Amino acid sequence: DSGVTQTPKHLITATGQRVTLRCSPRSGDLSVYWYQQSLDQGLQFLIQYYNGEERAKGNILERFSAQQFPDLHSELNLSSLELGDSALYFCASSVGSSGSETQYFGPGTRLLVL
């Protein structure tokens, strides 16, 4: 158990819909990272938040957004969903803001868009 929690574990929705994925980092960690894992693309970094502020951006679509709240949990919002958005979405956390720290991953949310 990494100490990172993610909900829900599974999500099935339809194209055009909007969903919110939630992540709680390990106790004491200030950074939260979001990743997308699909079969053909592997693990892709989406975005990082540190202590409530956006820190780094990766291959995140404009239809996707994230935020980190004062209690340090984070939400990833996916809107206007397309079939190709079906994937595993992972959250990871680390202590500080530097990308050179090791990250601990949650169990993931499996999203299926029909």
Add this chain to the structure above:
Amino acid sequence: GQQLNQSPQSMFIQEGEDVSMNCTSSSIFNTWLWYKQDPGEGPVLLIALYKAGELTSNGRLTAQFGITRKDSFLNISASIPSDVGIYFCAGITQGGSEKLVFGKGTKLTVNP
């Protein structure tokens, strides 16, 4: 952007055999990490390497940070059935916006 080339893509071995996999890149990395992912689970950190040339062990696992900072390998000795899974290398880039870049993974199958 930075890319990691991980090989082999998959391996089928007998229980008790040793395994070796590696990652290479044309870019320099500050940190190399090795993760294992079981089906339906998130990646779990196995070994972290922070210095060029560093050799680190974790039980039957040994990983090295290449001298050129552009490669790393992971060895698993005396494999057992629970070693089955996908192993990912990941690197953290040098300078600028530091992001974790993942290899495509090595799928390991261990036959009892």
